[in-house]
Amino acid sequence: MAQNKLNIKAEAKNLNFFYADGTKALKDVSLPVYENKITALIGPSGCGKSTFLRCFNRMHDLYPGNRYEGQILLHPDNTNVLAKGVDPIEVRMRISMVFQKPNPFPKSIYENVAYGLRVRGERSKSAVDDKVEEALKGASLWNEVKDRLQDLAFNLSGGQQQRLCIARALATDPEIMLFDEPTSALDPIATVNIEELMSGLKNKLSILIVTHNMQQAARISDYTAYMYLGEMIEFDATDKIFTNPGRKETEDYITGKFG
Amino acid sequence: MTTTQLKDPPISKRLAKNIKRNFIERVIEIILMFAALAATFITIGIVYILVTEASGFFKEVSIIEFLTSRQWSPLFEDAHYGILPLISGTLTTSFVALSIAIPIGTVAAIYLSEFASHKTRESVKPVLELLVGVPTVVFGYFALLFVTPLLQKINPDLPTFNMLGPGIVMGVMIIPYIASVAEDAMRAVPMNMREGSYAMGATKFQTAIRVVTPAATSGIIAAYILGISRAVGETMVVAIAAGQQPTFTFNPLEGAATITAYIVQVAMGDLPHGSLGYQSIFAAGMVLFVITFVFNILGHMARKRFAERY
Ligand SMILES: Nc1ncnc2c1ncn2[C@@H]1O[C@H](COP(=O)(O)OP(=O)(O)OP(=O)(O)O)[C@@H](O)[C@H]1O
Ligand SMILES: [Mg+2]
Numbered sequence: 207m208a209q210n211k212l213n214i215k216a217e218a219k220n221l222n223f224f225y226a227d228g229t230k231a232l233k234d235v236s237l238p239v240y241e242n243k244i245t246a247l248i249g250p251s252g253c254g255k256s257t258f259l260r261c262f263n264r265m266h267d268l269y270p271g272n273r274y275e276g277q278i279l280l281h282p283d284n285t286n287v288l289a290k291g292v293d294p295i296e297v298r299m300r301i302s303m304v305f306q307k308p309n310p311f312p313k314s315i316y317e318n319v320a321y322g323l324r325v326r327g328e329r330s331k332s333a334v335d336d337k338v339e340e341a342l343k344g345a346s347l348w349n350e351v352k353d354r355l356q357d358l359a360f361n362l363s364g365g366q367q368q369r370l371c372i373a374r375a376l377a378t379d380p381e382i383m384l385f386d387e388p389t390s391a392l393d394p395i396a397t398v399n400i401e402e403l404m405s406g407l408k409n410k411l412s413i414l415i416v417t418h419n420m421q422q423a424a425r426i427s428d429y430t431a432y433m434y435l436g437e438m439i440e441f442d443a444t445d446k447i448f449t450n451p452g453r454k455e456t457e458d459y460i461t462g463k464f465g
Numbered sequence: 466m467t468t469t470q471l472k473d474p475p476i477s478k479r480l481a482k483n484i485k486r487n488f489i490e491r492v493i494e495i496i497l498m499f500a501a502l503a504a505t506f507i508t509i510g511i512v513y514i515l516v517t518e519a520s521g522f523f524k525e526v527s528i529i530e531f532l533t534s535r536q537w538s539p540l541f542e543d544a545h546y547g548i549l550p551l552i553s554g555t556l557t558t559s560f561v562a563l564s565i566a567i568p569i570g571t572v573a574a575i576y577l578s579e580f581a582s583h584k585t586r587e588s589v590k591p592v593l594e595l596l597v598g599v600p601t602v603v604f605g606y607f608a609l610l611f612v613t614p615l616l617q618k619i620n621p622d623l624p625t626f627n628m629l630g631p632g633i634v635m636g637v638m639i640i641p642y643i644a645s646v647a648e649d650a651m652r653a654v655p656m657n658m659r660e661g662s663y664a665m666g667a668t669k670f671q672t673a674i675r676v677v678t679p680a681a682t683s684g685i686i687a688a689y690i691l692g693i694s695r696a697v698g699e700t701m702v703v704a705i706a707a708g709q710q711p712t713f714t715f716n717p718l719e720g721a722a723t724i725t726a727y728i729v730q731v732a733m734g735d736l737p738h739g740s741l742g743y744q745s746i747f748a749a750g751m752v753l754f755v756i757t758f759v760f761n762i763l764g765h766m767a768r769k770r771f772a773e774r775y
Contacts, residue, residue: 263664265660265663265664268659268660268663270582295666295667295668296666298663298664298665298666299666302664302665303664305657305660305661305664307657309655309657309658309660309661310661311658311661311662311675311676311679311680312658312676312679312680312682313679321662321665321667321675322665322666324675325662325665325666325667325668325671325675326666371661374661374665375664375665378665378666
């Protein structure tokens with residue numbers, strides 16, 4: 207991958223989103239997601255960060271009545287993820303997600319990581335073995351679990367479960383990974399683990415992360431977007447946002463005057 | 466907390482309130498305890514009566530004969546007291562019923578919980594519940610007068626009284642129990658687990674089979690146990706449509722009697738209390754109790770093994 211050239215991996219363009227009850231949760235939101243970079247979404251509770259994130263992999267399709275307007279283009283092929291003709295399953299094959307609360311499946315550690323490969327119909331045992339090992343290493347979990355891959359995933363600690371979910375999302379070689387407050391249910395040490403992990407992952411893919419923790423955004427992200435009441439208030443390089451924001455609202459939020 | 470801060474009544478008043486509340490809590494606790502104890506005592510009472518009445522029976526009949534003889538004819542001149550024919554009848558009809566009810570009930574549960582729209586679910590569930598409300602006598606005659614003749618069209622050698630017809634009808638009767646308990650278990654699986662599966666690119670079907678069903682295993686097993694208990698304990702359908710001839714056979718194409726069918730037959734007859742024939746129903750009842758108990762223990766162990774941990 208070209209390290210110095212800045213490519214746009216995906217971009218939201220004039221995105222509006224309506225929940226089934228009519229709530230307009232996103233108002234004309236536009237945002238680029240740069241390749242091999244970490245983009246953080248910050249903003250007060252209820253401003254639409256999760257709603258926005260979940261548009262990228264069409265999670266809202268699971269609940270009837272939700273409606274998107276606008277585009278999310280996925281490059282290099284310029285596919286509009288939100289287009290009617292685009293199969294959400296195809297989208298989710300390319301864009302994976304890690305949730306706020308670790309949500310391993312009631313299966314062994316091995317089968318959790320292999321899940322994405324299994325649903326893609328991968329039969330070769332050696333191919334699955336290799337991918338599982340690679341993903342667990344990528345999620346810095348391999349050394350802790352390599353001797354008990356057949357144990358139930360629920361027997362892991364919360365931080366380990368979250369890394370397992372990251373391994374699960376990694377195993378299918380996604381182009382983008384979405385994280386929705388991935389460390390908010392974890393203790394500080396597990397949080398540091400996962401932050402380091404994400405920083406390492408960006409060599410392979412592009413990351414969009416929602417976080418409540420501004421230090422976290424400052425520590426790990428390259429770009430930061432500030433959202434408020436369903437609108438994108440400001441987007442810029444993280445350094446810029448945290449040292450010299452362009453908008454008063456952003457500054458107020460970052461300095462803790464508000465939110 | 467905040468409300469007390471707002472109003473701040475004098476300390477004595479707040480204490481008085483606590484005393485009253487504690488008193489009510491105690492009373493409720495005692496009432497609940499009695500309810501729990503009542504259930505326990507009733508069970509113990511039933512076991513006590515079964516054991517005392519059955520012990521009268523076992524003074525006359527050896528346990529060895531009871532458990533090994535293949536003939537059950539306590540009401541005849543040439544009386545034999547082998548429980549095996551009743552057990553074989555019970556197990557065969559239950560097996561036929563469950564091999565229908567378990568697959569269909571499970572599939573129905575998966576469909577209702579994972580695929581059906583809200584509207585479909587709301588209209589199907591009352592129909593299922595209606596099926597539960599039909600008296601089992603009706604099912605018995607349905608088996609005898611409709612299902613068996615239908616089966617006889619396929620297999621003309623099938624006797625009027627057989628175990629297949631009532632077994633099938635029992636199976637249909639049990640479907641709603643299994644479907645509804647299993648569906649509850651599947652719906653209790655938290656949404657974030659399904660989202661995890663969808664986010665990995667899984668289809669609805671893959672999510673239902675690979676994630677939701679395993680997550681609900683313990684509840685689904687509970688549904689099966691309920692189904693098994695219903696099948697083993699079902700009386701009227703088999704009493705009416707399987708004939709009441711105790712026969713040691715596992716062939717569903719033959720007629721037979723089950724433990725429960727025998728019990729109603731005797732209980733509704735005019736045998737004097739205390740006679741050996743009368744006491745035999747308690748011995749049979751005890752066997753029924755043990756069978757149900759064993760299945761419940763097995764089910765309990767299976768449920769513990771698969772206990773949900775989300
Ligand atoms: N299922 C839903 N139906 C209707 N409105 C919803 C639904 N989910 C969220 N909302 C509304 O959409 C808005 C955005 O919610 P969202 O969950 O995206 O916020 P958020 O920025 O992720 O907040 P938090 O930081 O607390 O997670 C809120 O006003 C919320 O009330
Ligand atoms: Mg959120």
